[in-house]
Amino acid sequence: MPELPEVETLRLDLEKVLLDKEIISLDVLTVKTAKNGAAFFKKKLVGQKIKSIARKGKLLIFEISRPDTFLLAHLKMTGQFIYLENDKKIVGGHSLKEGNFFESVGGSLPNKHTRIIFNFVDGSALFFNDLRKFGYLKIVDRKELNLILLNNYGPEPLTPDLSLDYLRETLKKRARTIKAVLLDQRIVAGLGNIYVDEALFLSGILPERKSSSLKLKEIISLIKAINQVIALSLKHRGTTFKDFRDAKGNKGNFSKLLKVYGRGGKKCYNCGTEIKKIKVAGRGTHYCPICQK
DNA sequence: GTGTTTGTTATCAA
DNA sequence: CTTGATAACAAACA
Numbered sequence: 001m002p003e004l005p006e007v008e009t010l011r012l013d014l015e016k017v018l019l020d021k022e023i024i025s026l027d028v029l030t031v032k033t034a035k036n037g038a039a040f041f042k043k044k045l046v047g048q049k050i051k052s053i054a055r056k057g058k059l060l061i062f063e064i065s066r067p068d069t070f071l072l073a074h075l076k077m078t079g080q081f082i083y084l085e086n087d088k089k090i091v092g093g094h095s096l097k098e099g100n101f102f103e104s105v106g107g108s109l110p111n112k113h114t115r116i117i118f119n120f121v122d123g124s125a126l127f128f129n130d131l132r133k134f135g136y137l138k139i140v141d142r143k144e145l146n147l148i149l150l151n152n153y154g155p156e157p158l159t160p161d162l163s164l165d166y167l168r169e170t171l172k173k174r175a176r177t178i179k180a181v182l183l184d185q186r187i188v189a190g191l192g193n194i195y196v197d198e199a200l201f202l203s204g205i206l207p208e209r210k211s212s213s214l215k216l217k218e219i220i221s222l223i224k225a226i227n228q229v230i231a232l233s234l235k236h237r238g239t240t241f242k243d244f245r246d247a248k249g250n251k252g253n254f255s256k257l258l259k260v261y262g263r264g265g266k267k268c269y270n271c272g273t274e275i276k277k278i279k280v281a282g283r284g285t286h287y288c289p290i291c292q293k
Numbered sequence: 294g295t296g297t298t299t300g301t302t303a304t305c306a307a
Numbered sequence: 308c309t310t311g312a313t314a315a316c317a318a319a320c321a
Contacts, residue, residue, distance in 0.1 A: 076316095077317095078317090078318085078319095113318095130317095131317080131318060131319075132316080132317045132318055132319085133316075133317055133318085134316060134317070174309090174310095175309070175310070176309085176310065176311085177311095180310090180311085242319095281311085282311085282312075282313080
């Protein structure tokens with residue numbers, strides 16, 4: 001459920017604390033999370049610094065000081081990066097008061113969902129936690145990186161690349177539902193189930209509409225809605241439905257501002273009609289049957 | 294024990 | 308080639 005605003009919130013947090021930090025050691029607790037294997041990870045990363053942190057869609061891209069080395073990180077549904085100053089690794093015994101730091105990371109760090117730990121020379125540490133183990137870290141060279149970006153990621157919201165011309169031409173060619181098309185990272189990078197539902201609500205478009213059936217006016221409205229909801233969520237540090245945390249273990253604040261996602265059976269804020277929940281493109285899909293046409 | 298949840302990829306059938 | 312459906316991955320939760 002981390003989508004563009006959540007991953008970008010995390011990226012900005014990490015950028016503040018990790019740049020030029022040297023990795024002194026690496027703990028690979030769950031081997032399958034480190035896609036190239038534990039030995040390769042240590043060989044490539046220990047003794048190196050993090051030079052920059054970029055993002056494409058939901059993918060984080062760490063540039064490593066070793067020439068031609070990049071570390072990709074995908075959170076999938078439940079991945080977290082949590083950063084701790086100093087070497088204050090925490091082992092249980094703390095109060096789990098709702099909303100405090102220890103509650104947010106399951107009481108301790110590392111915890112049972114910690115997969116990989118980056119230890120830095122200054123005593124700080126970065127924990128990659130992932131309850132469901134779908135997330136991964138992967139080391140690639142520039143050639144591989146470029147290939148991945150080219151093949152899997154389309155234009156991003158809030159950039160001129162997501163233009164009216166582009167979206168009009170792309171939507172026209174597809175016979176799939178607009179929901180399925182917007183979830184496709186190759187068409188728009190960074191949207192997921194939450195923001196697709198929200199953007200379709202804001203633009204008044206039913207999720208089951210065929211992509212090719214959208215009128216020019218609707219596409220204009222859709223682009224506006226996508227940019228608007230992403231920008232607003234960024235401002236509120238993303239949505240925490242359950243697992244998302246920023247680099248300090250804090251939840252995102254956009255959750256309470258969601259208009260339809262997670263609101264099945266509740267009243268539409270616009271018209272009072274009951275928000276429907278159905279399955280579209282294999283995903284739980286929330287919409288207002290009156291406000292969306 | 295069952296169904297649901299989700300990002301992404303794989304597989305299969307039409 | 309395109310699409311939709313389904314499974315897979317894993318674990319928690321109702």
